[in-house]
Amino acid sequence: MKRTWTLRRQLNVMLALIVIFQSLALVLALWVSQVYYLLDAEAVRLLNNTTENRAQTFDSTVGQLIGSMVAENENMDEKLVSLAKKNGKATESLYLDNDLYNQTASVASDTLVSILKQNHVTGAFFILNGSNANKENSQAHSAIYIRNSTPNTQDSTNFIMEIGPTAIAKEYQIATSIGWNLDLQENNDNDYFDFYEKPIWAASQYKGSEMERYGYWSKPKDVLNDNQKVVCYTLPVLDENGQGYGVIGIEIDLSYFSQYYLPDSDLLYDNSFYVIAGMSDNTLDLDWFIPSGVLAKADLQNNDQLQLKALKNEAIFETSLDKLGTMYASVRKLKVYSDNSPFIDRNWSLACFVPRDVLRENSASVREKLNYSIVATTFIAFTAVLVLVYFFTRKISRLSKYVRNLSPYDEIHFKPTGMREIDDLTTALQLLNLSLMNVSKTTSKILELSLLPIGGYEVFDDSKYVILTDFLYWLLHIDPGTQISKEDWSEYYNKLTLHRMEDHPDIYEYYDEYTEKQLWLRILEAKQPSGLVGVVLDVTNEIKENRRLANELDFDALTHLSSNLALKREVKRKLKEKPDEIGAMVFIDLDNLKYINDNFGHDVGDRLIIRASEIFRYFEKYQGIISRISGDEFAIYLHGYQDQDELRKIINELYKYSETFSINTPDGENVRIRFSAGVAWYPQDADNVTDLLKLSDFAMYEAKHKEKGCLFEFNRDYYLQMSYLLENREAINRLLDEQLIRFAFQPIVDLKTGEFIAYEALMRPLLDNFKNPKEILAVAAAQSKLAQLERMIILMAFQTIDEQANEIGDRTIFINSIPSQILNDEDHLMLERRYGKIFKNIVLEVTEEENINMANLSNKVNLFKKHGARIAVDDFGSGYSNEVRILSLLPDIIKIDIEMIQGIHSNSDKQNLVANLIDFCHKKGVKVVAEGIEESSDLETVIQMGVDYAQGFYIGRPLFEFSKTNSSLKKQILDLQKKCNNKMKLIKKI
Numbered sequence: 001m002k003r004t005w006t007l008r009r010q011l012n013v014m015l016a017l018i019v020i021f022q023s024l025a026l027v028l029a030l031w032v033s034q035v036y037y038l039l040d041a042e043a044v045r046l047l048n049n050t051t052e053n054r055a056q057t058f059d060s061t062v063g064q065l066i067g068s069m070v071a072e073n074e075n076m077d078e079k080l081v082s083l084a085k086k087n088g089k090a091t092e093s094l095y096l097d098n099d100l101y102n103q104t105a106s107v108a109s110d111t112l113v114s115i116l117k118q119n120h121v122t123g124a125f126f127i128l129n130g131s132n133a134n135k136e137n138s139q140a141h142s143a144i145y146i147r148n149s150t151p152n153t154q155d156s157t158n159f160i161m162e163i164g165p166t167a168i169a170k171e172y173q174i175a176t177s178i179g180w181n182l183d184l185q186e187n188n189d190n191d192y193f194d195f196y197e198k199p200i201w202a203a204s205q206y207k208g209s210e211m212e213r214y215g216y217w218s219k220p221k222d223v224l225n226d227n228q229k230v231v232c233y234t235l236p237v238l239d240e241n242g243q244g245y246g247v248i249g250i251e252i253d254l255s256y257f258s259q260y261y262l263p264d265s266d267l268l269y270d271n272s273f274y275v276i277a278g279m280s281d282n283t284l285d286l287d288w289f290i291p292s293g294v295l296a297k298a299d300l301q302n303n304d305q306l307q308l309k310a311l312k313n314e315a316i317f318e319t320s321l322d323k324l325g326t327m328y329a330s331v332r333k334l335k336v337y338s339d340n341s342p343f344i345d346r347n348w349s350l351a352c353f354v355p356r357d358v359l360r361e362n363s364a365s366v367r368e369k370l371n372y373s374i375v376a377t378t379f380i381a382f383t384a385v386l387v388l389v390y391f392f393t394r395k396i397s398r399l400s401k402y403v404r405n406l407s408p409y410d411e412i413h414f415k416p417t418g419m420r421e422i423d424d425l426t427t428a429l430q431l432l433n434l435s436l437m438n439v440s441k442t443t444s445k446i447l448e449l450s451l452l453p454i455g456g457y458e459v460f461d462d463s464k465y466v467i468l469t470d471f472l473y474w475l476l477h478i479d480p481g482t483q484i485s486k487e488d489w490s491e492y493y494n495k496l497t498l499h500r501m502e503d504h505p506d507i508y509e510y511y512d513e514y515t516e517k518q519l520w521l522r523i524l525e526a527k528q529p530s531g532l533v534g535v536v537l538d539v540t541n542e543i544k545e546n547r548r549l550a551n552e553l554d555f556d557a558l559t560h561l562s563s564n565l566a567l568k569r570e571v572k573r574k575l576k577e578k579p580d581e582i583g584a585m586v587f588i589d590l591d592n593l594k595y596i597n598d599n600f601g602h603d604v605g606d607r608l609i610i611r612a613s614e615i616f617r618y619f620e621k622y623q624g625i626i627s628r629i630s631g632d633e634f635a636i637y638l639h640g641y642q643d644q645d646e647l648r649k650i651i652n653e654l655y656k657y658s659e660t661f662s663i664n665t666p667d668g669e670n671v672r673i674r675f676s677a678g679v680a681w682y683p684q685d686a687d688n689v690t691d692l693l694k695l696s697d698f699a700m701y702e703a704k705h706k707e708k709g710c711l712f713e714f715n716r717d718y719y720l721q722m723s724y725l726l727e728n729r730e731a732i733n734r735l736l737d738e739q740l741i742r743f744a745f746q747p748i749v750d751l752k753t754g755e756f757i758a759y760e761a762l763m764r765p766l767l768d769n770f771k772n773p774k775e776i777l778a779v780a781a782a783q784s785k786l787a788q789l790e791r792m793i794i795l796m797a798f799q800t801i802d803e804q805a806n807e808i809g810d811r812t813i814f815i816n817s818i819p820s821q822i823l824n825d826e827d828h829l830m831l832e833r834r835y836g837k838i839f840k841n842i843v844l845e846v847t848e849e850e851n852i853n854m855a856n857l858s859n860k861v862n863l864f865k866k867h868g869a870r871i872a873v874d875d876f877g878s879g880y881s882n883e884v885r886i887l888s889l890l891p892d893i894i895k896i897d898i899e900m901i902q903g904i905h906s907n908s909d910k911q912n913l914v915a916n917l918i919d920f921c922h923k924k925g926v927k928v929v930a931e932g933i934e935e936s937s938d939l940e941t942v943i944q945m946g947v948d949y950a951q952g953f954y955i956g957r958p959l960f961e962f963s964k965t966n967s968s969l970k971k972q973i974l975d976l977q978k979k980c981n982n983k984m985k986l987i988k989k990i
Contacts, residue, residue: 008396040359043362059335073248087100106168109168112125120256132182133182140186147160147177160174162181209340212341235248262291272355274291274292275300284308285305299324333350395418454471454537456533457533462531519538520542522536523537556627562626567625574625582639584651584681584682588633588675614661679696733783735765743763744761748929754972790818794831798842814845815843817846817847820857845874847874847875872895873894873895876896894927901914
């Protein structure tokens, strides 16, 4: 029953849905206006602006530093070149002369001190291409390396000399460090000395360029092996020819780099930081990086690759850090190299990292407040709906309660509610109640007068008693009108429904102890809003009738043996109960029933069937299931044996037992009952009843066709070979009924002219059941359908030739015929009337067969010749034909079998036989066709032997259209004919 809702609930739901729709509309408006997205987008914009501003500031500061370095370098370089000229030395050998080296160091020191005072760097250095103190050490370089511990001031008191002559330290009053040294030593690390090697290399590769192009920024490294990592920027010191003989550079240690060049004071978000590192393919290379503070150092790992995922439509990246979780990153390329620098691929990138939650904190806060507001508003609206609906529906609820408390027999009297529509409805219900009470009384009376064995009951949820109709009072032998409580009814009901039928879930077997009768009751129930209503119908007569009909379905009316349906059901049951034991299905066909029916009538035939059934009851003592399948076919199934030989012995006794059974015919003849049988074994041959019947039927078929009156066991090898004869019984009927064949046409060539003068119409099946025409003929023969097949082939061939007459022209069509079959007079008359004009284009092929009825064949030949058709003997030489057959049929054409033709060019015996046949035929005016020409050597041989026509794959394959004469084949044939004629002329001359 469909679920119903109270008015109060419906109003609550309806108004609640309105509130929900309003809330959803607000949410949708927020979504359409993209408020949340715009808040997030603004946060991203601020992040990108911050990163962009920091990148621009960095580029400007570094640009000024590089410009200052270039100016100082050029000034120093000019002085050193002048110094070298003055002393008559080359600039690359300044370090070799002690006095000259001291002057060089003094010039360089002036430049370094100037650099340290004018720029925000933690150190400056000058390195030559060799060592003054260790001239023999190729890895030692004379250098001046000065560090400034307070780079924000111009005070030189905090300068420290790490490398250089002590004279310079004294001159500038600079203290030397603990690790002071005269030279800077190279080491085996490939990248260690790149700040010296790279600028000199660039100068050598790009001579004549501006100095900025040669500048090189190193990765953070420990240059002086004092555990202090610095970033270096170096420029080459060049001679007049542009050859580098040293470098000048600055260092910035990482802490000062972060403080001055990468301050995080402009970051707008907590837990955010800057990082400078190399970047390619959205990946930060953390093999080296410059952090902006402690947070970056703690959360980024050296020698790692940090993959950045570009966010769609947000112009930022997303990544994940172990400690801070998901991070957003804004990345900008820095311009530490000029655009034409050879080190442009080593350019730096600035990345600003912000935790995702922090970046979206403002939008999340707004989102949360909006959501809380929507939920609170919705809750208040729901509360208001519930209160208003309650007061509105209170009177209607009271009215409903009054109706529920009414009994089925009470008259209705409603109190006014003050609502016009409701009061109109209650008035109408009062009138309807009176009408229904009258109708109920009338219906009960009609059921009582109809004498139908049907009764009803109704159980109310809110009543102690059950209402019954008179039939149930009678069925349960209770006085009419007695009040039945729910408890008493439960006992009666359980008694009625104690025995449910397995195959009918709503029918119950009920034994009436009072009348001592077996009854069957159909009980149907339905749920009602007020309780339960049910119907009890006495279906005893219906069940008895169904069982009688079922018995008729399970047993054959004539023999009282099991039906085919019952056999299958019982065999399935036995196989299920004892699947591991041996069984046998015996399929039997009466051999002489057709003879009895045709000669003495079906009454005598029925006597034969009944008498045969008595024979087969022989198996009843072995618990066999004996069934009449149809007509003259029977099946017996035996099961439950451990030894196949034991069961075989029982089955073989059947024929001995049947020897004494016979019937007397009306003419006084005593006719023995003969039958053929086939056996299929379970589980050896099949494991289900359907296959057992099919395979035993096939074994019977084998017995029927090999040795009638015998029993054959199923032979799988023979079945695989011949099963299509049985399996295609329906297929051959369909092929004949629906004419499911078509014709392929194989050309026949005239060996004198090389032209296609005829085609053989070859039947092709349109059903997948048949692979070739031989299978069609075999199945048709097995099913006695050759006459129908012959008729279909001839009529369809004539129809096809008539439809293609324009294309065929004056060429001839060879039609294969079944020699043992002949068309009736009506079919011949139809052919003459409809297709009389095309008989002249027809050659009827007669296939050779053993034991052919020559009278029928002669009639067929004469009828076709009478109308202008010609006759051809097909497959001549295959075994049955000889010259006598030619004399008896007087054919117009013979077709020499393929076995005689193939390989004839190399077989003298075949040549002799064919030559004699050709000579004989030509003397009788009979044309000769060589079949099976598949190679040119055989074609040449038959032309030399004087064969008239040729056919085979070499000439042309069968097609569903008429192939045209092959020009190359024609030329070959004419050339062979010419060759043959020339040879004959030569022989005659000799």
